[in-house]
Amino acid sequence: xxxxxxxxxxxxxxxxxxxxxxxxxxxxxxxxxxxxxxxxxxxxxxxxxxxxxxxxxxxxxxxxxxxxxxxxxxxxxxxxxxxxxxxxxxxxxxxxxxxxxxxxxxxxxxxxxxxxxxxxxxxxxxxxxxxxxxxxxxxxxxxxxxxxxxxxxxxxxxxxxxxxxxxxxxxxxxxxxxxxxxxxxxxx
Numbered sequence: 001x002x003x004x005x006x007x008x009x010x011x012x013x014x015x016x017x018x019x020x021x022x023x024x025x026x027x028x029x030x031x032x033x034x035x036x037x038x039x040x041x042x043x044x045x046x047x048x049x050x051x052x053x054x055x056x057x058x059x060x061x062x063x064x065x066x067x068x069x070x071x072x073x074x075x076x077x078x079x080x081x082x083x084x085x086x087x088x089x090x091x092x093x094x095x096x097x098x099x100x101x102x103x104x105x106x107x108x109x110x111x112x113x114x115x116x117x118x119x120x121x122x123x124x125x126x127x128x129x130x131x132x133x134x135x136x137x138x139x140x141x142x143x144x145x146x147x148x149x150x151x152x153x154x155x156x157x158x159x160x161x162x163x164x165x166x167x168x169x170x171x172x173x174x175x176x177x178x179x180x181x182x183x184x185x186x187x188x
Contacts, residue, residue, distance in 0.1 A: 003052040013054045040081045047085030057096045071110045083127045
């Protein structure tokens, strides 16, 4: 809604971001253990506004740096929620990819240096791979001639119909696994 309104009324996004940033700073400075839901709601809103390009990446990185400076308890949860909300947006954007990669490396170094409980350790690992998924090669599929593809589809449909409707009888010749004509249909 803010993205739509900001096209007409320019001050809405500016005022909202100013209020959200002030609220974030006051919540982080309180170090209150009771307001975790409020902190998470606030940081998720900032992350969503960043994806709509209303909040600047500088604001998001500033919030993330604040959480990384005091890397304990709720700040870990807040940083993880921010990164989970932004996911790959900041990592894939050409303007912010280097800075995001640096922040993720700092995050993983802090995870390795600090003695964190398993919950926070798993949370940080998951967020890291959400933002920066591991590289994997594309699947290579078998190239079959068109006639083989057609026959495989037809035999598959026949088997499904025969099992659901009970069409095959004992008198019909069963398909043998060593039959050379259908070897390409069997999984390897």
